Amino acid sequence: MIMPKKEETAAPKLNNNLKSYQPVEGPTNWQLSFGLWWVQRRALLRRVLIGVMAVVSLPLLAYGLYGLGYYFYQGILADRQLAYNLVTATGITHDFIVRRGPQNLTIGPVNILSSAGSSYDLASLAYNPNNNWYASFDYSFIVGGNKTAAQPEFILPQEKKYLTAFLHTGVRTATTVVSLTDIRWQRLAVKESEDIGQTIKERTDISVSDIKLDNSGAERGLPINSLYFRARNNSPYNYWEADFYLVAQAGGNVIGINKYRLEKFYSGETRTVNIQWPAKLSGAQITVSPSINIFDPDNYIDFELGPGQEK
Missing domain, CATH: 2.60.40 (Immunoglobulin-like)
Known part of the structure; x- marks a missing residue:
């Protein structure tokens, strides 16, 4: 009679023993089964993990080599050009700031207009030539060296309006001029200024x-x-x-x-x-x-x- 080899019956006996095992304080059947599964397949899982890492790493390695080659081919020259531009670039000048800022308001000649009795009114046409700058300011008239009371005013982009002083008395002089003080410019947001003409038209x-x-x-x-x-x-x-x-x-x-x-x-x-x-x-x-x-x-x-x- 031929008897089976001892090693051929070890695994079935082990599985049968696990199934009949009743834990008291130690590991559960499920934990013992998982441990056995892990030990039997550990070498295979290690090879699978190495294969996955190789598949992921090869494209990354290829991309890194490409980036390194591109830098040696063109990147070094671009860095040198950037460094040269930083050294030779001119700073922000006063002329640049002026070009980016608002244009001055245009103030016309002063009209001297007869009013009630011996008084007269003063009027000067102001114009804001800017497309996206709004201004608020104080103004007064200088008549024969005397200044009228300051008045607050505003002017919208591209607006024309009269600056006025009413019922003024005193000697009339052709040298009457307008004096602007405390001019406060407000630049409209880029998004708003793209259609500022339509915005002004709608709201006025x-x-x-x-x-x-x-x-x-x-x-x-x-x-x-x-x-x-x-x-x-x-x-x-x-x-x-x-x-x-x-x-x-x-x-x-x-x-x-x-x-x-x-x-x-x-x-x-x-x-x-x-x-x-x-x-x-x-x-x-x-x-x-x-x-x-x-x-x-x-x-x-x-x-x-x-x-x-x-x-």
Whole structure:
């Protein structure tokens, strides 16, 4: 009778012993089975791990060799050029800063316009030639060496507006000039300035109609005129303040100027304005131009339906 070799029956006996094993304080059957599985296949798993690492490492090694070769071929020359540019580059000059900064406001000659009694009004046309710079400032007129009281003002990009002083008394002089102080420039964000023209057009959409000038007072010898016009806020915003410049022209020349301010001007609202204008304006053509500080967040009135200003 041929007896089986001892080593051929060792594994089945071991498996049978594991199945019949009842743990008391030692490892569980599952832990013993996993340990046996690990010991029997450890060499195979090691070879699989080495193969996976080789597959991952070879592309990385190839990419590293490529990068090293590229650096020796072109990178060294690029580094030398960069170092040369840093050494020879010119610094930021005053001319460069000036070119990047805002252009100065254009201030026209001062118009001296007759007003009530012996007083007169002063007006000078200001223009902001910048596309994406908004300015706020103080201004005054220097008349014969005397300076009028300073007044705050703003001007939007590409806006034209009159700087004014009303009912001034004293000797009239042709050397009257405008003095600007405390000019504060605000550059609009790049994203906003790309369409700043449309933004200004949308937010200053104020239409003026039915302009009527009544000179009946002047016909009775009284230098009093009555001016009527209607203003409508077509923009989707409510404003605390909206200025209107009233310019009277005859023969292409400015003969009178006035300024009127509407308060609490709501979106979609139409307001009728009636003002008394003490000046000699017979036969004059009247132009009414609105001016709203759309870049002052405090000039917006919140809508009652929500926290924002836009409908």
